[in-house]
Structure formats: C-alpha cells, structure tokens
Amino acid sequence: MTISLAVPDILVARAQSGDLEALEALYRAFETPVYNLALRVLRRPEDAEDVLQETFLEVVRSIKQYRGEGHLWGWIRQIATSKALMRIRHDRVRETEEFHEESAVGAGPGAGAGDMAGVGAMGGAGGMSPGAVPAQIDLERALERLSETARAVVWLHDVEGYTHEEIAEQMGKTVSFSKSQLARAHVRLRRMLDEGVAR
Amino acid sequence: MMHCTMDDVLALAAGEGSAWARQHVAGCAACRAELEALYQRVARLKALPARRPARDRWPAVRDAVLAERRRRRERWGVSGLAAAAALAGLLVFRPFWTKPVDAAELARVKQQSATLEQQLGRYDPDGRVTSGRSAALAAALEDRIAVIDGELAQLGPVPAQAHSADLVNLWQQRVDLMEQLVSVRVTRAAYVGL
Numbered sequence: 001m002t003i004s005l006a007v008p009d010i011l012v013a014r015a016q017s018g019d020l021e022a023l024e025a026l027y028r029a030f031e032t033p034v035y036n037l038a039l040r041v042l043r044r045p046e047d048a049e050d051v052l053q054e055t056f057l058e059v060v061r062s063i064k065q066y067r068g069e070g071h072l073w074g075w076i077r078q079i080a081t082s083k084a085l086m087r088i089r090h091d092r093v094r095e096t097e098e099f100h101e102e103s104a105v106g107a108g109p110g111a112g113a114g115d116m117a118g119v120g121a122m123g124g125a126g127g128m129s130p131g132a133v134p135a136q137i138d139l140e141r142a143l144e145r146l147s148e149t150a151r152a153v154v155w156l157h158d159v160e161g162y163t164h165e166e167i168a169e170q171m172g173k174t175v176s177f178s179k180s181q182l183a184r185a186h187v188r189l190r191r192m193l194d195e196g197v198a199r
Numbered sequence: 200m201m202h203c204t205m206d207d208v209l210a211l212a213a214g215e216g217s218a219w220a221r222q223h224v225a226g227c228a229a230c231r232a233e234l235e236a237l238y239q240r241v242a243r244l245k246a247l248p249a250r251r252p253a254r255d256r257w258p259a260v261r262d263a264v265l266a267e268r269r270r271r272r273e274r275w276g277v278s279g280l281a282a283a284a285a286l287a288g289l290l291v292f293r294p295f296w297t298k299p300v301d302a303a304e305l306a307r308v309k310q311q312s313a314t315l316e317q318q319l320g321r322y323d324p325d326g327r328v329t330s331g332r333s334a335a336l337a338a339a340l341e342d343r344i345a346v347i348d349g350e351l352a353q354l355g356p357v358p359a360q361a362h363s364a365d366l367v368n369l370w371q372q373r374v375d376l377m378e379q380l381v382s383v384r385v386t387r388a389a390y391v392g393l
Binding site: 017018020023024027028031032033035036039040045048049052053056057060061139140143154155158159179180182183184186187189190193 | 204205206208209233236237240241243244245247249250251252253254256257259260261263264267268337338
C-alpha cells in the first residue's frame with residue numbers, strides 16, 4: 001500500500017482557517033490511509049468507517065493545534081489510532097474472533113511466545129482436527145483471525161512503524177505487554193500461514 | 200538443542216537480539232529461516248492492498264462541522280446580547296457616575312452593532328466557498344470580536360467608575376470589527392486592515 005501523503009502547506013493553512021474546501025481536500029488525501037489503519041485494526045468495515053468519520057471530525061476541530069512539527073500524516077494517524085483503540089477498549093467491536101482464533105489454530109500453552117519451545121515447536125501440527133480440510137489462508141485472513149489487540153499491535157508496529165513504547169502509551173499498557181502481544185501474534189500468524197488453516 | 204523463541208526472533212529483527220540469540224542464529228538454519236520468514240511476513244503485511252470505504256463519510260463530517268459552527272455563532276450572539284443587557288443595566292442603575300456614559304452615543308453604537316449582527320445573520324458563510332485568505336480574515340475578526348465581548352461581559356452590571364469611559368469605546372471597536380467582518384463575509388474585500 002503506497003500512497004502519497006504529502007500535502008502543500010498552503011492547503012494546511014487554509015484548512016486551519018476553517019476553509020471547508022481545504023478541509024475536504026485533506027479528507028480526500030488521508031481518507032484511504034485512515035480507513036485502512038482502522039480496518040486492519042478493527043476488521044469490520046462499518047467500524048472502520050465510523051473511525052474515519054470520528055477521526056476527521058477531530059481533525060477539523062483540532063487542526064489549528066497542528067504546528068507543522070512532523071508530517072501531517074503522523075498527526076492524523078495519531079488521532080486515528082487513538083480512535084480505533086478506543087473502540088477496542090470500549091468493547092464496541094464484536095468479541096467473537098478470539099474464540100474462532102483459538103479454536104482454529106488450537107493454540108495451547110505451548111504456543112505462547114514467551115515459552116522456550118523454540119521454532120521447531122512453532123512449526124508443529126497445532127490443533128488441527130484430523131477431519132479438517134486443509135486450506136490455504138492468505139495473510140489478510142490470518143490477520144483477521146487475530147484478536148483485536150494482537151492485530152492492532154501487529155499493524156501499528158510492523159506496518160505503521162510505531163515503537164513498543166508508543167503502542168504501550170496509546171493502549172495504556174506496558175512495553176512488555178506490547179512485545180508479548182506481537183510475539184504471540186507472529187507465532188499464530190506463522191502457524192496459520194504454514195498450516196493453511198481451514199477457515 | 201534450544202532454539203530461538205519468537206521473542207528472540209523479533210528482537211533480532213529489531214537489531215536488539217541478545218548475544219546468545221545472535222550467536223545461535225548464526226549457526227542454526229531453522230532459526231535463520233524463522234527470521235527470514237518474519238521479514239517476509241512483515242513485508243507482505245506492508246504490501247497488503249489498500250481498501251477504500253464503501254461510503255463517502257465526508258458529507259457527514261461536513262454536516263457535523265457546519266452544525267457546530269452554527270451553534271457557536273448562536274452562542275456568540277447570546278453572549279453579545281448578554282453584554283448588551285449588562286450595559287443596559289449599567290445605564291439604569293448607575294446614572295450618577297463622576298464621568299457618566301454618553302447614553303445617546305452608547306445607544307447609537309449598540310444599534311449599529313445590532314444592525315450588523317442582523318446583516319451577518321442573513322448571510323450564510325457555510326453555504327459558500329471562501330478563499331483561504333477570506334476565511335482566515337473572518338476567523339481573526341471573530342476572535343477579536345469575541346475578546347471585546349469578553350471584556351464587556353467582565354464589566355458586569357455594576358462596573359467600576361474607571362470602566363465607564365471605556366464603554367462607548369469598546370462598543371465602537373466592536374462595531375468597527377463587525378463592519379469589517381460583514382465586508383469580508385459579504386463583499387469578500389481583499390484587505391480590511393489586519
């Protein structure tokens with residue numbers, strides 16, 4: 001996903017003065033990256049659209065506070081991330097996927113990222129029932145099967161480039177929590193991809 | 200043989216691997232493969248196709264913004280009325296100042312201010328597209344008017360005598376700014392002396 005996120009300073013200045021045309025231009029420029037961030041974290045398109053709307057309402061209200069320090073996308077992304085994580089915290093998203101995730105990969109105690117089972121164990125047969133039809137699952141679907149928190153950590157760290165310190169701060173958790181979530185998520189992603197877990 | 204955990208592999212990928220992990224991965228093909236798989240997974244995550252929202256949410260954002268602006272203007276009008284009421288009370292209850300307010304002059308500028316408010320009320324800036332410069336000028340004028348309204352409100356119904364001489368002056372300043380705001384809003388004058 002490569003999108004040009006550069007916007008002219010004059011456009012930002014006009015937006016800061018309240019010009020609706022300029023604000024819409026900013027919306028058009030950042031609509032896709034904001035939506036994608038929210039979609040990858042929250043999974044459901046409706047939730048991602050809501051976050052998109054909430055994010056830009058906040059952008060419009062606060063754009064005067066943007067001082068031009070750092071890229072505008074970084075500032076908008078911070079707002080979008082905060083809105084998406086707030087949705088997770090407030091439990092607005094359906095919490096069914098954790099069950100699917102666990103039952104699909106059969107992640108037992110041995111799959112914990114912190115254990116010393118090593119990579120040999122990671123590539124094991126997992127919890128696939130003998131009758132399950134193996135199927136290829138692409139990365140996108142594997143990502144969707146992670147818990148919201150794990151998915152958020154993976155996306156923010158691996159794709160958006162957040163540090164564990166930044167993720168911990170955004171989530172109100174510890175750095176260890178962020179690291180642990182990322183490791184567990186990668187163990188699961190690896191398993192799902194290697195084994196081609198059926199749906 | 201003990202292999203790297205995913206924590207170790209992630210730390211290695213981040214350039215923060217322990218001495219043991221670095222040494223181990225150099226001699227262990229399985230762990231090197233694990234590290235390479237991690238790099239590839241992250242690269243694939245970054246390369247996932249961009250999705251677009253099914254619905255355009257800008258109209259909803261715009262409508263909410265316009266509604267907020269309308270509410271703000273209404274509050275602004277109410278605060279202006281409150282300031283006018285405060286001044287009216289001041290005239291009724293404190294007629295014996297050492298330096299009395301020129302009631303006729305005050306009434307005149309207040310009337311001017313009210314007329315300009317009505318003019319602005321008939322004009323709907325949200326329905327029009329303005330240039331960035333005009334919008335910035337209008338915002339600056341509104342801010343300055345808000346400051347004057349604040350000063351008028353702070354005088355209260357029974358102001359100190361020292362304030363009496365400022366009243367007409369404050370209202371006159373308000374009228375001047377309102378005239379400029381009408382000019383920007385309605386005629387979009389390029390220069391209003393800011």
